[in-house]
Amino acid sequence: MATIEVENLSKTFGKTVAVDNVSxxxxxxxxxxxxxxxxxxxxxxxxxxxxxxPQDSGKITIQGVRVSPKTQKMIGYMPEERGLYKKMKVGExxxxxxxxxxxxxxxxxxQIRYWLERFNASDxxxxxxxxxxxxxxxxxxxxxxxxxxxxxxxxxxxFSGLDPINSExxxxxxxxxxxKGKTILFSTHRMEQVEQMCDDICLFNNGKVxxxxxxxxxxxEFGKNTVLLEFQGDGTFLDELDDIRINNRSTNFAEIRIxxxxxxxxxxxxxxxxxxxxxxxxxxxxxxxxxxSTVGEDNIKNKEELQS
Amino acid sequence: MSWRxxxxxxxxxxxxxxxxxxxxxxxxxxPVGFVVLFGIGILISVWESDITFEIGVIDQTEVLAPxxxxxxxxxxxxxxxxxxxxxxxxxxxxxxxGYIILDEEHITSDKTLELIYSGSGGIQLLNSIQSDMRExxxxxxxxxxxxxxxxxxxxxxxxxxxxxxxxxxxxETEDDTAFFTIVGMAMGFIIFFAIFGYGGYIMRGxxxxxxxxxxxxxTSSVKPIELLSGKMAGVGALAITQFGIWIIALVxxxxxxxxxxxxxxxxxxAQMEAMGAPEQAEIPAFLDIPTIETSLIVYFILFFLxxxxxxxxxxxxxxxxxxSETDTQQLMMPVxxxxxxxxxxxxxxWRSPDSMLSVxxxxxxxxxxxxxxxxxxxxxVPFWQIGLSMLLMVLTxxxxxxxxxxxxxxxILSYGGTASFKDIAKWIxx
Numbered sequence: 001m002a003t004i005e006v007e008n009l010s011k012t013f014g015k016t017v018a019v020d021n022v023s024x025x026x027x028x029x030x031x032x033x034x035x036x037x038x039x040x041x042x043x044x045x046x047x048x049x050x051x052x053x054p055q056d057s058g059k060i061t062i063q064g065v066r067v068s069p070k071t072q073k074m075i076g077y078m079p080e081e082r083g084l085y086k087k088m089k090v091g092e093x094x095x096x097x098x099x100x101x102x103x104x105x106x107x108x109x110x111q112i113r114y115w116l117e118r119f120n121a122s123d124x125x126x127x128x129x130x131x132x133x134x135x136x137x138x139x140x141x142x143x144x145x146x147x148x149x150x151x152x153x154x155x156x157x158x159f160s161g162l163d164p165i166n167s168e169x170x171x172x173x174x175x176x177x178x179x180k181g182k183t184i185l186f187s188t189h190r191m192e193q194v195e196q197m198c199d200d201i202c203l204f205n206n207g208k209v210x211x212x213x214x215x216x217x218x219x220x221e222f223g224k225n226t227v228l229l230e231f232q233g234d235g236t237f238l239d240e241l242d243d244i245r246i247n248n249r250s251t252n253f254a255e256i257r258i259x260x261x262x263x264x265x266x267x268x269x270x271x272x273x274x275x276x277x278x279x280x281x282x283x284x285x286x287x288x289x290x291x292x293s294t295v296g297e298d299n300i301k302n303k304e305e306l307q308s
Numbered sequence: 309m310s311w312r313x314x315x316x317x318x319x320x321x322x323x324x325x326x327x328x329x330x331x332x333x334x335x336x337x338x339p340v341g342f343v344v345l346f347g348i349g350i351l352i353s354v355w356e357s358d359i360t361f362e363i364g365v366i367d368q369t370e371v372l373a374p375x376x377x378x379x380x381x382x383x384x385x386x387x388x389x390x391x392x393x394x395x396x397x398x399x400x401x402x403x404x405x406g407y408i409i410l411d412e413e414h415i416t417s418d419k420t421l422e423l424i425y426s427g428s429g430g431i432q433l434l435n436s437i438q439s440d441m442r443e444x445x446x447x448x449x450x451x452x453x454x455x456x457x458x459x460x461x462x463x464x465x466x467x468x469x470x471x472x473x474x475x476x477x478x479x480e481t482e483d484d485t486a487f488f489t490i491v492g493m494a495m496g497f498i499i500f501f502a503i504f505g506y507g508g509y510i511m512r513g514x515x516x517x518x519x520x521x522x523x524x525x526x527t528s529s530v531k532p533i534e535l536l537s538g539k540m541a542g543v544g545a546l547a548i549t550q551f552g553i554w555i556i557a558l559v560x561x562x563x564x565x566x567x568x569x570x571x572x573x574x575x576x577x578a579q580m581e582a583m584g585a586p587e588q589a590e591i592p593a594f595l596d597i598p599t600i601e602t603s604l605i606v607y608f609i610l611f612f613l614x615x616x617x618x619x620x621x622x623x624x625x626x627x628x629x630x631x632s633e634t635d636t637q638q639l640m641m642p643v644x645x646x647x648x649x650x651x652x653x654x655x656x657x658w659r660s661p662d663s664m665l666s667v668x669x670x671x672x673x674x675x676x677x678x679x680x681x682x683x684x685x686x687x688x689v690p691f692w693q694i695g696l697s698m699l700l701m702v703l704t705x706x707x708x709x710x711x712x713x714x715x716x717x718x719x720i721l722s723y724g725g726t727a728s729f730k731d732i733a734k735w736i737x738x
Binding site (some may be wrong): 052072086 | 313316317320330392474517520521522524526527528529530531638654723734
C-alpha cells in the first residue's frame with residue numbers, strides 16, 4: 001500500500017485552476033520528488049496533503065486514512081514559507097510545536113533533548129529564537145519538523161534559503177530518514193537536487209501532472225540521446241546544427257539533445273572540424289531536458305527558473 | 309474542533325504575553341496614565357476659569373460705570389471723559405480688550421448693548437460681560453423702582469435640588485445619579501479602550517505569525533478555527549488577569565486613599581463654590597461614595613467580555629488579511645466606525661439614558677457593550693432590555709465568528725500584499 005495516495009485531486013481558486021486532476025503515489029523507504037516551475041501547483045497539492053486547505057474534489061489518503069487532523073500528526077511538514085516565534089525560547093517553542101503534534105510533555109522533552117544534542121545545540125535550549133543566527137534557527141526549524149518522529153516527511157522547497165552547511169545537513173537527514181524506512185516527499189524547482197536524491201518523481205506543469213514514476217525507468221525510457229560536449233575553440237558550429245536542442249550551453253560546454261534521430265556522429269564530425277574536442281559523451285537526458293520535451297518548450301512558465 | 313489544541317494555543321498566547329515586558333509595563337502604566345489624565349482634566353477646569361480682560365466703559369447714565377467698577381475693578385474702567393475714537397485707538401493698540409457705550413435707554417428699555425472688541429477672549433468673555441451688564445442694569449432698575457429690600461432679596465434667590473429615588477417596593481433611596489453618571493461613563497470608556505486595546509493585541513499577534521512565517525507550520529497541526537479561538541481565549545484570559553490586577557489594586561488603594569481623596573474633594577468643592585459656580589454644587593456627592601452594586605460589576609464584566617469576543621474575532625480577521633501592521637488602516641474602517649459611533653452615542657446616553665436613541669442603540673449589538681453599560685450604571689434599565697441586548701450580542705458573535713473564521717482561514721496563508729475588500733468578499737464566498 002502506498003503511504004501517500006493522491007487520486008484525481010483538483011483545486012480551484014476563483015477562476016484559476018491550481019491543481020487539475022492530479023494522481024500519484026509515494027511509498028515507504030523512498031524519496032518522492034514533486035517538481036515543476038513555480039506556480040505549477042506543488043505547494044497547493046502539499047497543503048492539501050497536509051490538510052491545511054481542503055480539496056475541491058479527489059481523494060488523498062495517508063496510510064489508508066483520509067486526510068484529517070489525525071493524519072496531520074503522522075506528517076512532519078516543513079513549508080516553503082517557514083519561521084518561528086521570535087520571542088519564544090528554543091525549548092519552549094519546540095515543546096509547543098511537539099505538543100501540537102500530539103506528543104505528551106515528557107516524551108516531547110526527551111525528543112527535544114535528543115535532537116538538540118544531535119545538532120550540537122543543547123546550550124541553545126533557553127535562548128530566545130530572535131537572538132539566534134540564521135543558520136542556527138534553520139537547525140531549530142528542522143528539529144521542529146522531525147521532533148515528533150512521524151512516519152511521513154514533507155518538505156516544500158527544502159533547500160531554498162538554506163546556507164550550504166545546512167543544505168548538506170538536511171540532505172543527510174533526508175537520506176537517513178529514508179534508510180529508517182520513512183516516507184519522504186519534497187518539492188523543488190531545482191532539477192539537479194531531484195536527480196541526486198529522488199527515487200520517484202512527479203512532474204507538474206500548470207496544475208497538471210505531466211509525468212510520474214520511477215526516476216531511473218523514466219530516464220531509461222528516454223534513451224541515450226543526449227550528447228555532453230566539451231571543447232576548446234570556435235563554438236559557432238553549434239548554431240549550424242539542425243534538429244537538436246541545446247541546454248546548458250557555455251563557452252566550452254554544451255548539452256545537446258538529439259531530436260528526430262540525427263546521427264550523433266554527425267555532431268562529432270562537425271565539432272571536430274571547428275574545435276578541439278575534450279569530451280564527447282552519450283548520456284541519458286537530464287531531468288530538465290525530460291521536462292522540456294514532455295511539456296513542450298512553449299508551455300513552460302518561468303522557464304528561466306528551471307535552467308538555473 | 310479539538311479542545312486540546314485550543315488549550316495549547318491558549319496557553320502559549322497567555323504565558324508568552326503575561327511574561328512579556330509590554331504586559332507588565334501596560335499593567336502599571338495604564339492606571340497611572342488614567343489618573344494623570346483625569347487629574348490634568350480637573351486641574352485645567354479649575355485653572356482656566358479666571359481670564360483677565362479690560363473693558364472700557366463710556367457711560368452716559370453716570371450710574372452704571374461706578375457699579376461696574378465696583379463689581380469688578382480689574383475688568384471695567386470708566387472712560388466716560390474720552391471720545392469714542394480714542395477708545396477705538398486703545399482697542400487697536402491692544403491697551404484694552406474692548407469698549408461699550410451705555411446710555412439711559414439701556415436702563416429704561418431692553419435696548420441691545422454693543423460691545424466693540426478685538427475679537428479675543430472667546431465665548432467666555434461675552435458671557436461674563438453679558439451677565440455683568442444684566443446684574444448692574446437690573447440693580448439700577450430695582451433701585452429706581454424703589455422696591456423694598458425684601459423684594460430685592462427675592463432676586464438673590466438660589467434654589468437647590470435634592471433628589472431621592474422611589475423604588476417599586478416603595479423604598480426611598482439616596483439618589484446618586486451624579487456619581488453613577490461618572491461611573492457609567494468610566495465603564496463605557498474602559499470598555500471602549502479595552503476593545504481597541506485587546507483587539508489590537510490579537511490583530512498584531514496574527515500579523516506577527518504571518519510575517520514570521522510560522523503560521524503554516526502551525527496550521528499543519530492546528531485547524532484555523534482552533535488557532536483563532538485559542539488566540540481569542542488566550543488574550544481574553546490576559547484581559548481578565550489585567551483587570552483583576554487593576555481591581556485588586558484599586559480596592560487596596562481606595563481603602564488607604566479613600567479618606568485622603570474625600571478630604572481633597574471637599575476642599576476643591578469649597579473652592580468651586582467660592583468661585584460662584586452653582587452647577588458644581590453636586591460635587592459633594594463624592595463625599596460619601598455610594599457603594600457600587602455587585603450586579604453592576606457583574607454586568608460590566610459580562611458586557612466587557614461580550615464586547616471583547618464580538619470585536620476580537622473581527623480584529624483577527626483584519627490581521628489575517630493584512631500583510632503588515634501599517635497596512636491595516638483601511639481594513640480597520642468597518643470595525644472602527646461602529647466602535648466610534650458607540651463612543652459618541654455614549655456621550656448622549658450619559659445625559660439622557662432613557663431617550664429613544666439611547667434605548668435603541670443600546671440594543672444594537674455593536675453598540676451595546678459601550679452604550680448599555682453606561683445606561684445600566686446611570687438609570688434603571690428594564691431587565692428585558694439587558695437580556696435582549698446580551699442575546700443579540702451572542703447571536704451576532706456567532707455571525708462575526710463565522711465570518712472571521714472564513715476570512716482568517718484564507719488570509720493567514722496568503723502572503724505578499726494586503727487583501728482588498730474585494731478579495732475578502734471572495735474569500736467569504738469560497
